[in-house]
Amino acid sequence: MKYLQYHWKSRTCAVLLISVVISVLLISLELTDWAAQINQQGYSHGGEGGEGNKVPSFLRYILPFVKELVLIGVPMLLTLLFLKISRMLKRSPNR
Amino acid sequence: MSDWKQDLHKTRYVMDVLLLISFMLVSAPQATGLTGHEWLSVLFIVPFAVHLLLHWDWIKQSAKRFIQHISAKERFSLVWNYLLYVMMLLATVSGFLVSVALLPTLNIELHIQDFWSKIHHDSATLIMPIIGVHLALHWRWIVNLTKRMRMKGAKV
Numbered sequence: 001m002k003y004l005q006y007h008w009k010s011r012t013c014a015v016l017l018i019s020v021v022i023s024v025l026l027i028s029l030e031l032t033d034w035a036a037q038i039n040q041q042g043y044s045h046g047g048e049g050g051e052g053n054k055v056p057s058f059l060r061y062i063l064p065f066v067k068e069l070v071l072i073g074v075p076m077l078l079t080l081l082f083l084k085i086s087r088m089l090k091r092s093p094n095r
Numbered sequence: 096m097s098d099w100k101q102d103l104h105k106t107r108y109v110m111d112v113l114l115l116i117s118f119m120l121v122s123a124p125q126a127t128g129l130t131g132h133e134w135l136s137v138l139f140i141v142p143f144a145v146h147l148l149l150h151w152d153w154i155k156q157s158a159k160r161f162i163q164h165i166s167a168k169e170r171f172s173l174v175w176n177y178l179l180y181v182m183m184l185l186a187t188v189s190g191f192l193v194s195v196a197l198l199p200t201l202n203i204e205l206h207i208q209d210f211w212s213k214i215h216h217d218s219a220t221l222i223m224p225i226i227g228v229h230l231a232l233h234w235r236w237i238v239n240l241t242k243r244m245r246m247k248g249a250k251v
Contacts, residue, residue, distance in 0.1 A: 002100070002101075004106070004145060004149065011151055016144075019184055023188045026184060026185050026188050026189075030211070034210075035210040043213040045212075060126065063125070064122075064123035064126045065123055068123065071224055072223045072227040074227065075227035075228050075231070076231045077227075077231075079228045079231035079232065083231065083234075
C-alpha cells in the first residue's frame with residue numbers, strides 16, 4: 001500500500017476539509033425557496049406495504065441489484081457506442 | 096496477482112473494484128435493510144476516500160489541465176468527475192440528514208425534511224447513470240488493466 005500511505009494524513013485532511021466545506025454549502029440548500037416548496041408539498045417514494053409485498057422474498061434481494069446494473073450499464077453502453085461512433089466519424093474524412 | 100500493491104495502476108484497479116462493489120451494496124437499501132444501508136454508507140467513505148487519494152496527482156493537475164488545450168473527451172471527463180464527486184457528497188450528506196437508524200443510535204435527533212428525502216432519493220438514483228458514463232470514459236483503462244491482472248506472473 002505504498003501509494004496509499006504516501007502523504008496520506010495531509011491528503012486525507014485536505015480531502016475531508018474540502019468535502020466538509022462543499023457539504024456545508026450543499027446543506028445550505030435547505031434555506032432556499034425550492035426546499036421550502038418541496039417541504040410544503042411533501043414527498044414520498046414508496047416504502048412499506050403496497051405492491052412491494054407481492055414480490056417473492058428472494059426477488060427483493062435481487063431486484064435492487066438488477067436496477068443498479070441497468071441504471072449503470074445502459075448509460076455506460078450508450079456512452080461507449082457514442083464514443084465509438086465519434087471515433088469512426090473522426091477517421092472517415094481522411095479516407 | 097500478488098504484486099498489485101507494487102503497481103499504482105493495479106492498486107487503483109483493485110481498490111476501484113472494491114469501491115464499485117461497496118457502492119452497489121450501499122445503493123441497495125431494499126436488499127440490505129435501512130440499518131445496514133446506513134452503516135454501510137459510513138464504511139463506504141473509506142473506499143471513496145481511498146479512490147480520491149490514489150488519484151491525488153490527477154486531482155492536483157485537474158484545474159491546470161482544464162485551462163490547457165486538451166481533447167473534448169478529456170475536458171468532458173474532467174467536468175464529469177467533479178460532477179460525480181459533488182453528487183456523491185450530496186447523496187452522502189442528504190443520507191445523513193434523513194437517517195432513521197444511524198444517528199438515532201448515536202443519540203442524535205433530527206427533524207427529517209421531505210426536501211432531503213427527495214434529494215437523497217434523486218441524487219442516489221442519478222449517481223448510477225453518472226457512474227455508468229464515468230466507467231465508459233475510462234473503459235480502455237479498465238479493459239487493459241483487466242487483461243494485465245489476469246496475466247499470471249506478469250511483471251510490474
